[in-house]
Amino acid sequence: MPPRQVYLDNNATTQVAPEVLEAMLPFFKDLYGNPSSMHAFGGQVAQHVQQARERVAALLNAHPDEILFTSCGTESDNHAIKGVLEAHPEKRHLVTTKVEHPAVLNVCRYLAKHHGYRLTELPVDRRGNLDLDQVAAALTPDTALLSVMTANNETGTLFPIEKIGAIAREKGVTFHTDAVQAAGKLPLDMARLPVDLLSISGHKLHAPKGIGVLYIRRGTRIMPFMHGGHQERGRRAGTENVPYIVGLGRACELARVELFEETNRLRQLRDRLEQGLLARIPSTHINGNPDWRLPNTTNLGFEYIEGEAILLHLSAAGIAASSGSACTSGSLEPSHVLMAMEVPFTYAHGSVRFSLSKYNTDQDIDYVLATLPGIVQKLRDMSPFYPKDAPRVVETAS
Amino acid sequence: MWDYTNSVLDHFTNPRNVGEIEDANAIGEVGSLACGDALKLFLKIDQQTGRILDAKFKTFGCASAIASASALTEMVKGKTIDEALKISNDDIARFLGGLPEQKMHCSVMGKEALEAAVANYRGEKVAAHEEEPPVCKCFWVSEKKIREVILEHKLTTVEQVTNYTKAGGGCGGCLPDIKRILADIMHTQAPPAERPKMTNLQRIQLISQTIEKDVAPMLRADGGNIELVDIDGTLVKVRLKGACAGCAGAKATLQHLVQETLRQKVSPDLVVVEEN
Ligand SMILES: Cc1ncc(COP(=O)(O)O)c(C=O)c1O
Ligand code: FES
Helix, strand or coil: CCCCCEECECCCCCCCCHHHHHHHHHHHCCCCCCCCCCCHHHHHHHHHHHHHHHHHHHHHCCCHHHEEEECCHHHHHHHHHHHHHHHCCCCCEEEEECCCCHHHHHHHHHHHHHHCCEEEEECCCCCCCCCHHHHHHHCCCCEEEEECCCECCCCCEECCHHHHHHHHHHHCCEEEEECCCCECCECCCCCCCCCCEEEEEHHHCCCCCCCEEEEECCCCCCCCCCCCCCCHHHCCCCCCCHHHHHHHHHHHHHHHHHHHHHHHHHHHHHHHHHHHHHHHCCCEEECCCCCCECCCEEEEEECCCCHHHHHHHHHHCCEECECCCCCCECECCCCHHHHHCCCCHHHHCCEEEEECCCCCCHHHHHHHHHHHHHHHHHHHHHCCCCCCCCCCCCCCCC | CCCCCHHHHHHHHCCCCECCCCCCCEEEEEEEHHHCEEEEEEEEECCCCCEEEEEEEEEECCHHHHHHHHHHHHHHCCCEHHHHHCCCHHHHHHHCCCCCHHHHHHHHHHHHHHHHHHHHHCCCCCCCCCCCCCCECCCCECHHHHHHHHHHHCCCCHHHHHHHHCCCCCCCCCHHHHHHHHHHHHHHCCCCCCCCCCCHHHHHHHHHHHHHHHHHHHHHCCCCEEEEEEEECCEEEEEEECCCCCCHHHHHHHHHHHHHHHHHHCCCCCEEEECC
């Protein structure tokens, strides 16, 4: 058994907060009524669903009737994209970026391939930034939707959605943002952000997997995704996943209350991890925009070695991290995000993402700083690309 | 846990003047849900005398936000508008026996709600949502606001700016801008480093005075006390007696408070340590 378990893969998924689990349990036991029923049994459950809706709305500074519960972040993205296209049958063009999560990118590519839509995938620069002039130039009278993520899941890089949304609004194009990674980590103020649709996934903010939210600004033209009963005011049929909805509500409440302090603390922890690794391990690079980033994420490229080997050694030492995103790993190509950023091959393959959560401590960081340099050196010593006279890592006792 | 004074805890658990005033003629609203705190202040102002007859509030935020709002309503009742406007956020904090520096933005919010309410009463257009693009996109804080707070509180570090405005407390992307604004202000202001040079004796006197006048009353209000033991170069040795003496976290906060106060009033290189 490794001396310590350190979970640094919170962009893949997070631990369900104990408070969240506790809030959910009654809905697996006594409170099993159907919120649509006309008896008190269901009625009291409906009240809890409404309270959860209000809590999500509070996190986003939105109206409760703008909150639609879905089955996951991926459904929210699908609903937003397909629902808007269907509501604008005369428009045949959509615009997104090369670095979106597959839940957006593959939906767009599917629509292009099988439904004849024109698709523009905007490129990014070496730091993962968009060119805003290119965004503006891509939007035409034929464009039904612009979908640009708030924060990148692999690098944490933030897109300036306040500016991008303003451009979309000026051009009369509906704007969707996948905020799955940003929600709960940074403030999102719908009263200020010019965003029409926004996706959230529960399991990235300490609620369980299998629950999501699509925020739909009042007045946005969009067709329902699931047809059937009248749940969610006819916009998403299917009996509500009450325990999970309640859990997500509680998670959003916690996130809102803790946001300012947690964000600050996390950023300092992240910076200590990142600076510590950069100081100890030469030939290491930050992937993404180091200034405009999620406070909990660092993606580091270690030259001359391969990411999976690093991950397995880390795993043996009790440390969970990831290379590429969980859903894209399994292929041998470096992640589409790093490829789009044209990260040099010498370290694109050796890139590792560490993503923190409120449950990480200073001791976790110390442990990684004490463990990783040795792993990197061991692999480099085996690597044919590693120059013999290259500087070696600095190992510290603590 | 924050080390709150008894007064903060009291105003938090039994907030005064919670609610709305039906016939309020001045309403001020600041903050937003997304920022984590918001305050709506209701005032009933006597049209003839300009005196505030009643004040109530609704707030959404942490313990110090609730306590600050409660304190504010207590402080303004019976005052004229002009008197009330003189209340600074430091006054609010002082009324509560002090707030942790990280929580000063809560008292700033109280002050802003008051200004907004008075503007509303006078029929001025409330500085409609800051239209200029914010420096801090996470917490939507404008350069104007950051400058005001730096000047008003003579802030010198980025952390202080974050504590007072939240700017920089999210992704951190705006930290270089905050640094630039700070540097800019320090540059145009008479450099604060140019304090009159003190003799050693003067410095010791000033430290001792500051502890007696500024620090001790804050602690005493809370059942604690502080004693100056020794000064050795830039090292200030003190003995702390808190209502919660013995609690390591509380001590650390106290020590931080003492150190920050001394750094502001005497010299920025002072280090405060606890002597047992
Ligand atoms: C940016 C982004 N969008 C969407 C998703 C998909 O969310 P879910 O797993 O809830 O379908 C994820 C997580 O894997 C993500 O990181
Ligand atoms: S822009 Fe200020 S903290 Fe993110």
